[in-house]
Amino acid sequence: MRRSPIQQNRSKVAFLRSVLPGSWLVEGIAVFPNPHCDLSPALPVNLMRAVDLRQWLRDRKSKHSARNVLPLDVVHARRAILAVAETGADAIEAHRAKLRENPKYSPCLP
Secondary structure (H helix, E strand, C coil), rough: CCCCCHHHHHHHHHHHHHHCCCCCCCCCEEEECCCCCCCCCCCCEEEEEEHHHHHHHHHHHHHHHHHHCCCCCHHHHHHHHHHCHHHHHHHHHHHHHHHHHCCCCCCCCC
């Protein structure tokens, strides 16, 4: 059985929240690439079709601007994420091996 896209994003959102400043809004979204998918209006607004992503991002940018906060420092964000990234040639295979051993494995975050 497939998990919900929002549930699949939880660990990724938690990771980003752990390495980025707490004042930065981090939220998960799920984008369905099939242009013919039909999403129920009862679903959360962060589940969307690819054609709706542009408008959703524009709305988020507008809300961020209305908060009168400083622009996000993308260079700082990238540096924070890469500081804990494992980028060695065997890193992805080691990660997959951990997941095979324990499917509920969640890496310890700093």
